[in-house]
Amino acid sequence: MRISDINQAEVNPEGKYVLYWMIANRRTEWNFSLQRAAWWAERLKRPLVIFEALRVGYEWASDRLHTFVLQGMRDNLAAMSDAPLIYYPYVEPEKDAAKGLLTSLASDACVVVTDDFPCFFLPRMVKAVGKKLNIKLEAIDSNGLLPLRAADRDFPRAHSLRRFLQKELPPHLEIVPQANPLSGKSFPAADPKLIAGVQKKWPAIDADTLDDPADFIAKLPIDHDVPPVEREGGPLAAKTQLKWFLKHGLPRYGEDRNDVEKECASQLSAYLHFGHLSVHEVFAALTKQEKWDLSQISPKVTGSRQGWWGMSDNAESFLDEIVTWRELGYNMCHLRDDYDKYSSLPDWAKETLEEHKEDEREFIYTMNQFEHAQTHDELWNAAQRQLVREGRIHNYLRMLWGKKILHWTNTPQYAAQVMIHLNNKYALDGRNPNSYSGIFWCLGRYDRAWGPEREIFGKIRYMTSDSAMRKLSLKGYLREYSGDRLFT
Ligand SMILES: Cc1cc2nc3c(=O)[nH]c(=O)nc-3n(C[C@H](O)[C@H](O)[C@H](O)COP(=O)(O)OP(=O)(O)OC[C@H]3O[C@@H](n4cnc5c(N)ncnc54)[C@H](O)[C@@H]3O)c2cc1C
Known part of the structure; x- marks a missing residue:
């Protein structure tokens, strides 16, 4: 249930190795994809090559996101230093530099295993690669406790998924990935020169650079205005x-x-x-x-x-x-292909927002004003500064942050755009399925209609900074994220 064939090609029995193309499960433990790749290597009696790649040409690529991923590559390199395999961490130095890399690597492989991540550009990328390869490409789902393919419908509310899980999840809890999928495996050791030709053309990022990646990252064609955060990745x-x-x-x-x-x-x-x-x-x-x-x-x-x-x-x-x-x-x-679209909102939410689209707005801000924390509301500005400085917002304030963007934009469609852009640009956990659940929750997804009906929001659940200020102790938070400067 966790294994999907991306193409119809066969395993190449003449191949020299099994290739694991690590694109989402960037770890060596508790990883169904690595477990599957190690299984193939044992079964085919071939060495294992693990290729962890990072592109530069995707939307919102920045120093912040690259640093976090490279810190993970540093840990993975250390974790696999004694393993009898080739770990090949690669960071694209310029846009499209990696063109042809994967097909070259795959041309000598028996089979390619990759990660099945259902969001952002990854599903498109995997599908496109599947069409190009003439050997088997499998994607493995290591996303959740419930395999993605265990449910054939989406759920309008958390309550309905919870009911489904209560019924269907227990047997899946017994099938867990191995904590150490490489331990005890007996595939042949990889000759360090096994992929020398490919690595000559596309050099792996080295351990010294991974230990201190700032200079390397500074030269990449990515957004340097979003700096790394204090929190370490990996x-x-x-x-x-x-x-x-x-x-x-x-x-x-x-x-x-x-x-x-x-x-x-x-x-x-x-x-x-x-x-x-x-x-x-x-x-x-x-x-x-x-x-x-x-x-x-x-x-x-x-x-x-x-x-x-x-x-x-x-x-x-x-x-x-x-x-x-x-x-x-x-x-x-x-x-659903429309998970990131306004049109995916439930009908009641679209209807009520439509009915209130002409309501007068006391405050209307632009993307730029939101981004620079230039609203009239100090609590909102503080939350935005936390997002920009730390790559996160406290969960409660993240809801308020989204709700107020709906309140202070000229259309709910534009509110969705603002939330998606700011969340995905600054939040470390952005560009994830839950980026879109959280953002569209602010506009009614997974929620019910609430009364009394209000200006702009209609029946969408309403939140205000005043009530947050009344309910919560926020003085320290406001002090910490005050000031005109976005970054500390
Ligand atoms: C406007 C908005 C945008 C959001 N964007 C993202 C995002 O980009 N990425 C993201 O992972 N989450 C997002 N969320 C959901 C939630 O805010 C974060 O998952 C949570 O704050 C992460 O903090 P934590 O790890 O300390 O959570 P914890 O409270 O410790 O929860 C544990 C884990 O459960 C999951 N989780 C928690 N709350 C939610 C939730 N409401 N919806 C879905 N999963 C949840 C997360 O994986 C989280 O790490 C967003 C919510 C809103 C309202």
């Missing part, structure tokens, strides 16, 4: 963050998640997005801490959040986010 930093969360965040998660100044959320979304961390690893660590096994799961199908897993309230709240809400977005991207 599987090692992801593990540290997961440990921090389980010890310090989870015990307060149910109560404090919305409390901006008592930060207790996991802050794992960027690692999950870049594949530096697997949701299966998070789930395994959580269940270990909770001393939980599958027999504790409730057989009832209620759609309700609590009392499903048979874990602590905090763990159940966290699972509702990292399983139900997270996989809602992946399911939508997998099944």
Whole structure:
């Protein structure tokens, strides 16, 4: 269920190696794709080549995103330094420089395995490569606890996906990727010169550059106005963050998640997005801490959040986010080509927004004003500064951030454009299925109609900075993200 044939070509028995083209699950552990590639290598008795690639020509490519990915390549290089395989990390030095690279590598391979990520330019890219290759290309789904192909419909609300999961998920929880897919495998060791011809034309990025990539990145044709953030990318930093969360965040998660100044959320979304961390690893660590096994799961199908897993309230709240809400977005991207379009909103939301499109707007801002945190609202500006400086916004304020963009733009369609651009440009976890769930949630997706009907919003759920200020303690947050400068 997690394996898809991208083309109809056969395995080439004359090939010299098995190629894993790592494009989304950028890690060596808990990775179904790597597990599958290692399986092929053992079965075909061929060495394994792992090609982790990063292009420059995609929208929103910046120093911030490149640094995060290169930090992951540094960890992957270290993790595979003693493995009997070739790890080939490659960063395109200029646009289209990598043209022909993959087909050259694949021409000597028996089979190519890649990652199945349902969003952004990746599905198009994989499909196009599949057409060009005359050997088998498989994409492997390591996205969620539920395989993407286990559901053949998308879900209008979290409640309906939760019901589906309560019924269908348990057997899938027993099929987990191996924590160390390379350990104990007996494929032949790779001769370091195996792909020398390809690497001569397209040199791998070296360990020194990966240790300190700033000068290298400065020369790339990407957006240098979005600088790296303090948070480190890579599987090692992801593990540290997961440990921090389980010890310090989870015990307060149910109560404090919305409390901006008592930060207790996991802050794992960027690692999950870049594949530096697997949701299966998070789930395994959580269940270990909770001393939980599958027999504790409730057989009832209620759609309700609590009392499903048979874990602590905090763990159940966290699972509702990292399983139900997270996989809602992946399911939508997998099944619908319009996941990033305004037209994908539910009819009631489009109708109510249409009815209110002529409502007078007291404030209207442009993309540029939003980007530079130049609204009249200090809390909104602070959230935008956090996004620009740190590549994230606290979850509660992220909802407010989106809702106010709807309030202060001349059309809801333009509001969607502003949110997509700013989120994907600055947020480390942007360009993800949940970028679009979050953004379109602000416009009514996965929600119901709310009363009273209001100006501009109509029946769309309304949020205000004033009520956030009343409910939450925000003085420290406002101080931290104040000032005219966007970057610290
Ligand atoms: C306007 C807007 C834009 C958003 N853009 C993104 C985005 O680009 N990428 C992204 O991953 N999430 C996005 N979200 C969802 C959510 O804000 C983030 O996933 C969450 O804040 C990440 O912080 P965390 O890892 O500390 O979350 P935690 O609270 O620790 O949750 C654990 C994990 O569950 C998932 N999750 C949590 N909340 C949600 C949610 N509401 N919807 C879907 N999955 C969720 C994430 O994978 C997260 O890492 C957006 C939400 C809004 C309102």
